Amino acid sequence: MRKFYAFITSSASFGHYFCSNRFTPLLHSPPPPSFIRHFTPPMAAPEDSLRKALADKLSEVENQGNQVRALKAGKADKSEIDAAIEALNSLKLEKASIEKDLQATLSSSEGSGNREAFRQAVSNTLERRLFYIKSFNIYGGVAGLYDYGPPGCAVKSNVLAFWRQHFVLEENMLEVDCPCVTPEVVLKASGHVDKFTDLMVKDEKTGTCYRADHLLKDFCNDKLQKDLNITAEKAKELKHILAVLDDLSPEDLGAKIKEFGITAPDTKNPLSDPYPFNLMFQTSIGPSGLIPGYLRPETAQGIFVNFKDLYYYNGNKLPFAAAQIGQAFRNEISPRQGLLRVREFTLAEIEHFVDPEDKSHPKFAEVAELEFLMFPRELQMSGESAKTIRLGEAVAKGIVNNETLGYFIGRVYLFLTGLGIDNKRLRFRQHLANEMAHYAADCWDAEIESSYGWIECVGIADRSAYDLRAHTEKSGEALVAHEKYPEPREVEVLVIAPVKKEIGLAFKGNQKNVIEALEAMKEQEAMALKADLESKEEVEFSVCTLGKNVTIKKSMVKISKEKKKEHQRVFTPSVIEPSFGIGRIIYCLFEHTYYTRPSKAADQQLNVFGFPPLVAPIKCTVFPLVQNHQYEDVAKEISKSLTAAGISHKIDITGTSIGKRYARTDELGVPFAITVDSTSSVTLRERDSKDQIRVDVKEAASVVKDVAEGVRSWADVWETFPHHSSASADE
Template sequence: MDVDLEAAVVRQGDLVRALKEQSAPKQEIDAAVTVLKDLKVKLAAKEAASAQVKNFRETVTNVLKRRLFFVKSFKIYGGVAGLFDYGPPGSAVKDNVLSFWHQHFVVYDDLLKVDCPCLTPEAVLKASGHVDRFTDLMVKDVKLGDCYRADHVVKDFVKDALEKDPRMPAAQKEDYARTLASLDDFTADELGAKIKEYGIKAPDSKNDLSEPFPFNLMFATPIGPAGLLQGYLRPETAQGMFVNFNELLLYNGGKLPFGAAQVGQAFRNEISPRQGLLRVREFTLAEIEFFVDPVDKSHPRFGSVADLEFFLFPRSQQVNMSAPLKVRLGDAVAQKIIDNETLGYYIGRTYLFLTTLGINKERLRFRQHLANEMAHYAADCWDAEIECSYGWIECVGLADRSAYDLEAHSAASNTKLVASRNLPEPILVEEFRPVPNRKQIGICFKADQKLVLESLEKLSSEEVVEMVAKLESAGEAPLHSDSTDKTFTIKKGMVDKQVTKKTKDKESFTPSVIEPSFGIGRIIYCLFEHCFDTREGADSVEQLNFFRFPPVVAPVKCSVFSLVQNAGLDELAQSISVELRRAGLAVKTDITGRSIGKRYARTDEIGIPFAITVDSSEGGVTVRDRDSKEQIRVPVEQVTQLLTDLSAGNKKWKDARCAYPAHTSSDKTDEDKTDE
């Protein structure tokens, strides 16, 4: 329901009634009535469109479940909310999306791909901030203990109230509209106040609700049989790339910029999963961490995407309640709408990735984070949002996270995660090294003498100066051992400093990171909706469902039929299928006696882009295009190469149509003809 439009209808209706009660001039009343009628027409159109969208979603979901694209996990045991299994066509689409992602990003940009464990020690996620801040606000049924996400409880109550009471006073409607618009910004106290103000009860039992409180979304699990090491199932894949930065930098020859990539499962213990595949508890992420020098965030390949034009939704447009803008990417970066070239480059590459998959470019936008959404350390953040029946859904996050992640892990682990750059001119610098009094250290620390000496050797020049200064002023200073987590007290006279001068031609710095993060499941669901279509059957009565998957993501590339059940035709169909599989193509063979039209319809419904019909034992076969239903005649010896080229995108259907003669109806492979 459009809350703003509904409120406008109520306000205008109140105005008309007030004018009539005041015996206002007929002309003034008529004008107000005209405005009211126009608003009602607009509201009716909005409601009809909303119902149509809901019906569309149900139709798509029914087809996806019936053809086993996905199914609720552990269904025979009642299922678990937020967990789904991909069936054969669904898992094939997912594999193809990930394969294309690997080719489009990892191969094209020469990224360093890693594969890290899902189990993550608490120390890592403590440093990243997930242990303390990765939370949603939750409320509980005070009697039964059932848990609900607090903002969802308020949102559902308000929407339900608006739908049930169209005659609600305008002031109350406006209050509800403001609440819906502000939910994401509410604190726990503000959400609790709204729950009390509206008298909201537990959705299932109607019992009272607790005060909202933060709930950490990570799945906790002890590591090891004794349970002494606390761990979590990772909520993202990024941390494995950050903690391996030094090794990756060394592997890359010590040079920046470079990117790391990882694809894998992530886990979030959603309080109340909803929206099907869009919000789940276990999901696949594909993430890139591109490390750059913070003083130079240019990208050598930015020119390859600079001329792309697509919808950007900058912060200024959102604040002014204006529509997204269609902008040339190069201009957006030049005008600092997008902060830098590397972030702009990955926005452009993401646009190409999504639209090649089959996402409608008119229903794709890149929305910049508002000031209250931005982390304090971030330089710029954008979301690739795709419109589907649930509204605009964030499917890819693209952020310039500055140096926050590497600095956080450096501090927590006492390990330098830095790169170096050449200085314009060499400079003379002083370096300080510790000079230990081994005799005094040995007398004082005995068995720990070696450990103390090793810890002193690891001190940086700045730390040596700081320690000696403390010894002079306070007579003692702490010394921490990273390997044993012990802290020793060093006394005055145990350590002095030695200064050396050296020429320095390089300086160390902590790189910034540009992070594109792809929610693969969300992209796939939006792809299902964007590729779904219907058309009339041969009898002009039945509606046939089909998916217009591009060949690159289609679960099966080609179906192979024999027109009639005939030993010779069946054998040739099987032979062609074998050759196609040897070429690496997923093929579905159907030599049953059903009508060719029904077989086409069944394969169209899972999105198979091409069909080969064997209607003669010599001379060639018929190749059909799913979307246009056009057919061409192709020699048997050329059909494997043609289908390989079409499936890989090396050729388009129009190229094949120009290269081979069209099928004529006399060949009896028309979709409205039955087998003889």
């Protein structure tokens, strides 16, 4: 009989797609935006024509220079020489002007100066207020490892709580919690042991390691941005390299590094050839040293290996989704980009299992009317920009492969904007054909624009049946679903029945190999053999496990097609996987909500994180206007009510000026502040508008609870309560 997993795709065939796609969705940053904008001809017109004009003008300057020299050498008339020099100077001016334009074009398309200044301002505030800390800082730290300090940790825990509410609870997902330490066999099946690599080069003298593609990318970007004298053709070549960077083989990458003379950035020493480095942290489980293990590079595999139990838990019904929040680990070669590329991070992943023949979604209508920036493959290929598209239309037109994938895109949009991500700087970009694994049906990344460019923060992929099949093959445990037919169906089944006695007599010790080879035949091959045996009585038959042909006689095997009643369909479910890089989302949120405003008191800028109450690390601060026991008692009373209401807050009884205390809490993104300035009523201030209202002491906690939890809007509260304006209470 045929084996169940004869049809499973071999893991050997997905080649380099493994590295550059399955794992890029989340943490290998996407090609820089310039690549997306310039991916195919037409190339960006102004830059190109300026480069061409500059090259032309250079040669004109050269020619004119020669002419001046010739006139001088020929002792020509002074007025003639002067005229030629004047013409040369004017050409030089024209050249300088073109250079300036080109420089401006290049730097405006990057805006790198502004971006870096902005990033520095955000980072300064984040570090000073301990949103994050370089891990193990007193020992010099470790690249790619960061701690969340108190406010960062609170933001993270709020983001995760909202994720759990928005996805797990609202969609009745099955949440699981699996270990980080994972035995090798699991990651061998998933392909990580063999394919989860980046190409690395070593400084041949110091041994320092670099990511090969990063060095080449930096070289190309640097050349394009700073070298005004390269030709349009050269620029085109460099851009092409940037475009195909992820597809380059180790040999091609090595050849380019040699060709461009790229050396080690720190020492200028020569570099080794590129070779693959596995990005998983390796360890050993148990005392014997015989069980190799890794720290998981993603949480998804823990869900796949539990499919059978989870399917049973769900009453053996599809569709259902499992979810997991947890740490994942990637031993990056040389982490850069701060919080965006780290060696340990929190992932939140959903694996939604569906019948591959029915990817409709009952709640799709709830998101169909959403409109947001989408960047389908076709727009990217034709050099256009992302466009606002209605989600229902995207699915109806087949831009998004199916309703379930579309539903998750919509839910991710609601999640991110609910956190405070600016929807004008959020787009859903479809993977290009060369980015996507061969088995994937469709794949979209939620990209958020930051000072580092467009950052992939959520990957939403229809991965078909790939993962469950890989684990079925490796473990021998059938990870399949069943669909009972309302009525049994009659089907034709191929039956291959080797006659063991005859085969045993003929092949003795090899009989097992022959029998297995016969049973492994697919339908077409089997029916051809049957026909051959009927006409020729003897047929040559290849047994690959013996590495030779044997002669099969008609008496050795019976091949037939039999009618059979089938009661159910057995199939491997497809999986749709939204995978969230929580740290990246949080970093982008920091950038999107950060702003500054002038201080009234002094000539300085005040920093504000405009977090929505949902994610704010603390919802409210409480402080007495002046240090006195009565006010402090009122503040403590309000604090007690806030604790009882479950509203995180901070009480500040330092004698600092109210303006300074407001500035401090604005920097932490605290949305509300209560100033105790009487024993009967208090002032409640909203962070962004700086509006202030008067509220009864007894009511204060419940009003804050309502606005913090979104039960009432600030606008509503603003209309209900008397306003308060006091210069002393403002900064």
